[in-house]
Amino acid sequence: MRKTAILGIGQTKVGEHWEKSLREIGGDAALAAMQDAGVDKVDALFVGNMLSPLVSGQNQLGAFLADWVGLWKQEAVKVEAACGSGAAAFRAGLMAVASGDVESALVVGVEKMTDKAGRDVTAALATAADADYEVEQGVSFVGLNALVMRRYMHEFGWKHEHFASFSINAHANAMHNPYARLHEKITVEKFEKSAMVATPINLLDASPIGDGAAAIVIVPAEKLTRQPRITVAASGAATDTIAVHSRKDPMFLSAAYLSAKQAYDMAGLSPADIDFFELHDAFSIMSALSLEASGFAERGQGIRLGLDNEICIGGKIPVCTRGGLKARGHPVGATGIYQLVEVIQQLRGECDKTQVGGARVGMAQNIGGSGASIYTHILTKEV
Amino acid sequence: MRKTAILGIGQTKVGEHWEKSLREIGGDAALAAMQDAGVDKVDALFVGNMLSPLVSGQNQLGAFLADWVGLWKQEAVKVEAACGSGAAAFRAGLMAVASGDVESALVVGVEKMTDKAGRDVTAALATAADADYEVEQGVSFVGLNALVMRRYMHEFGWKHEHFASFSINAHANAMHNPYARLHEKITVEKFEKSAMVATPINLLDASPIGDGAAAIVIVPAEKLTRQPRITVAASGAATDTIAVHSRKDPMFLSAAYLSAKQAYDMAGLSPADIDFFELHDAFSIMSALSLEASGFAERGQGIRLGLDNEICIGGKIPVCTRGGLKARGHPVGATGIYQLVEVIQQLRGECDKTQVGGARVGMAQNIGGSGASIYTHILTKEV
Numbered sequence: 065m066r067k068t069a070i071l072g073i074g075q076t077k078v079g080e081h082w083e084k085s086l087r088e089i090g091g092d093a094a095l096a097a098m099q100d101a102g103v104d105k106v107d108a109l110f111v112g113n114m115l116s117p118l119v120s121g122q123n124q125l126g127a128f129l130a131d132w133v134g135l136w137k138q139e140a141v142k143v144e145a146a147c148g149s150g151a152a153a154f155r156a157g158l159m160a161v162a163s164g165d166v167e168s169a170l171v172v173g174v175e176k177m178t179d180k181a182g183r184d185v186t187a188a189l190a191t192a193a194d195a196d197y198e199v200e201q202g203v204s205f206v207g208l209n210a211l212v213m214r215r216y217m218h219e220f221g222w223k224h225e226h227f228a229s230f231s232i233n234a235h236a237n238a239m240h241n242p243y244a245r246l247h248e249k250i251t252v253e254k255f256e257k258s259a260m261v262a263t264p265i266n267l268l269d270a271s272p273i274g275d276g277a278a279a280i281v282i283v284p285a286e287k288l289t290r291q292p293r294i295t296v297a298a299s300g301a302a303t304d305t306i307a308v309h310s311r312k313d314p315m316f317l318s319a320a321y322l323s324a325k326q327a328y329d330m331a332g333l334s335p336a337d338i339d340f341f342e343l344h345d346a347f348s349i350m351s352a353l354s355l356e357a358s359g360f361a362e363r364g365q366g367i368r369l370g371l372d373n374e375i376c377i378g379g380k381i382p383v384c385t386r387g388g389l390k391a392r393g394h395p396v397g398a399t400g401i402y403q404l405v406e407v408i409q410q411l412r413g414e415c416d417k418t419q420v421g422g423a424r425v426g427m428a429q430n431i432g433g434s435g436a437s438i439y440t441h442i443l444t445k446e447v
Numbered sequence: 448m449r450k451t452a453i454l455g456i457g458q459t460k461v462g463e464h465w466e467k468s469l470r471e472i473g474g475d476a477a478l479a480a481m482q483d484a485g486v487d488k489v490d491a492l493f494v495g496n497m498l499s500p501l502v503s504g505q506n507q508l509g510a511f512l513a514d515w516v517g518l519w520k521q522e523a524v525k526v527e528a529a530c531g532s533g534a535a536a537f538r539a540g541l542m543a544v545a546s547g548d549v550e551s552a553l554v555v556g557v558e559k560m561t562d563k564a565g566r567d568v569t570a571a572l573a574t575a576a577d578a579d580y581e582v583e584q585g586v587s588f589v590g591l592n593a594l595v596m597r598r599y600m601h602e603f604g605w606k607h608e609h610f611a612s613f614s615i616n617a618h619a620n621a622m623h624n625p626y627a628r629l630h631e632k633i634t635v636e637k638f639e640k641s642a643m644v645a646t647p648i649n650l651l652d653a654s655p656i657g658d659g660a661a662a663i664v665i666v667p668a669e670k671l672t673r674q675p676r677i678t679v680a681a682s683g684a685a686t687d688t689i690a691v692h693s694r695k696d697p698m699f700l701s702a703a704y705l706s707a708k709q710a711y712d713m714a715g716l717s718p719a720d721i722d723f724f725e726l727h728d729a730f731s732i733m734s735a736l737s738l739e740a741s742g743f744a745e746r747g748q749g750i751r752l753g754l755d756n757e758i759c760i761g762g763k764i765p766v767c768t769r770g771g772l773k774a775r776g777h778p779v780g781a782t783g784i785y786q787l788v789e790v791i792q793q794l795r796g797e798c799d800k801t802q803v804g805g806a807r808v809g810m811a812q813n814i815g816g817s818g819a820s821i822y823t824h825i826l827t828k829e830v
Contacts, residue, residue, distance in 0.1 A: 126686065126820060165448055
């Protein structure tokens with residue numbers, strides 16, 4: 065398999081962009097990435113998106129965006145794996161370059177969610193769950209996560225306040241990320257007092273949706289000229305049952321475990337080698353589960369890394385260094401690309417006050433559904 | 448790029464399957480392909496689908512189907528390019544195997560369309576067009592094709608009845624395909640008298656929608672053991688503007704021309720080498736445009752191949768040998784895989800009364816939108 069590398073990145077601020085259309089948001093990130101890469105053309109375009117058919121009445125986002133950004137005639141396609149669509153598209157781009165069929169791929173994650181009423185977006189997000197066996201019962205996506213969180217608290221003896229450190233860390237890091245949706249420091253008190261969404265998940269356990277796009281240009285490593293040399297050390301992908309109730313253990317993200325294991329094996333690395341971890345904190349419970357399944361904590365003990373400040377910049381395994389889903393925001397199909405862009409920013413040393421010192425190996429993990437589609441990527445700075 | 452080959456195929460009858468759910472239809476084809484391949488596991492699953500979020504309230508079809516067919520834990524993802532989703536998923540599967548990252552890929556095209564009222568399906572299909580600049584004006588998908596057909600008739604002097612041979616050929620061939628939706632011979636008289644849909648497109652110019660699924664197992668060519676050896680000689684992909692009005696010439700499928708050219712170049716072949724052609728006859732006008740853009744006829748003269756019976760079994764370039772979209776049916780996201788399965792059936796010599804004698808090189812072309820995303824694949828039987 066041909067080794068791949070990163071030539072350019074781009075992103076837009078996550079927010080409520082009522083003044084911009086889906087194509088403008090996606091186009092802004094795509095053009096920024098091509099400008100950063102110093103190219104005005106690529107061989108193929110891969111778009112990660114989940115909701116555009118439901119929210120914007122638009123399918124065929126590959127051709128749709130290729131047209132808008134001037135990639136006329138080029139191959140273009142959409143890839144979807146619910147909230148894991150971004151990393152799924154990145155992996156499709158990697159495969160195309162790795163196969164030798166294309167010499168450059170632009171991967172864009174884009175989502176426009178705030179044009180619709182909240183209940184419509186909630187219904188659209190529920191399409192990530194099992195329509196026949198979960199949604200049919202009236203459960204929402206946050207409701208599913210709430211059931212898992214409640215069970216986790218029961219099994220391992222944690223209280224709601226113990227989850228606060230994940231959100232506090234994310235909000236603190238987002239203060240220094242101009243692309244983040246939320247710029248507001250929070251405390252344990254604020255966390256505990258915020259409005260309930262679905263017991264025990266309250267507003268500060270949950271990531272905000274948003275409009276946004278992020279983009280990456282991938283090339284074969286042997287053709288990469290720019291410094292620092294950032295290469296894709298590994299790509300892992302795995303699935304679990306789509307319905308949470310079908311899993312032997314709903315508190316273990318087996319697809320995270322498997323995709324992380326694939327990535328570690330492929331890169332010849334272990335969790336101890338990872339300098340920082342952009343994990344998928346759609347809800348605070350997912351931070352704990354992701355850390356556990358990826359080998360950073362024992363079962364039921366992911367929480368402790370937060371309580372011990374090991375997830376902060378300077379800690380054992382910094383997470384959500386640019387704000388994570390919780391504070392950078394979660395434009396669902398774009399999130400996986402935001403995570404990878406943030407890994408690349410860290411490896412380039414562009415993160416100022418939230419820079420992970422000496423960052424050489426970064427990992428990103430993107431989750432579709434309640435753990436049904438999970439992608440783990442490891443990127444390294446060659447020195 | 449590692450050469451790829453076909454290990455197994457499966458398909459379901461296209462129809463109104465109210466008694467079967469989306470997952471059952473997709474699963475039936477997937478399991479049939481694995482059985483035909485003699486495997487009970489594959490490394491990765493690629494699902495081509497366009498409408499499930501809109502029609503079934505279901506996203507994340509990769510994990511959704513992997514779960515159902517027992518591919519627990521395996522990588523799985525959905526690929527979408529409107530009505531070109533099937534071939535887009537096939538190409539993604541090819542890239543994964545060609546890259547060396549996986550040793551086998553199952554590609555499933557699946558669509559369930561008939562549970563909704565006709566107007567809802569028409570609205571859902573319109574998401575293949577440009578929501579901001581086409582659909583916003585009130586045009587439907589068949590309306591767009593009608594505008595192109597009317598212009599073509601005006602420019603090149605053809606009458607409506609001249610398009611009949613495409614539909615007559617498709618219906619005649621479908622008589623011998625048990626998986627086809629329509630089993631009914633038609634004549635020029637019937638063609639001319641059928642109900643108008645959007646002038647000049649009438650019911651017998653248009654392919655019927657349907658529920659259905661088809662599936663293919665791809666492996667590296669060097670690992671293929673079964674006979675006859677059917678390999679993927681070439682894969683081409685290109686896009687055009689998503690809005691028809693943005694094209695310099697709306698009657699020329701430039702993405703068909705480009706993807707076919709890529710395929711011919713990659714395979715080292717020319718149109719004269721193609722024994723038969725599974726083209727995308729969503730509307731009769733598309734048959735003519737596809738033949739012209741792919742090098743089988745001069746501009747405006749694709750019609751003549753039909754009038755001269757050159758598109759029938761035994762003709763110069765047989766098309767829609769199993770019924771095409773027109774009579775096998777057009778379950779949109781599944782169509783591209785049906786076409787490829789039919790190419791493979793011909794190369795295996797399994798087509799009885801519609802067998803193309805001595806078929807060794809087959810081509811399939813799958814179109815997303817009104818020509819915005821086009822995929823051309825050439826498969827060969829090694830002798």
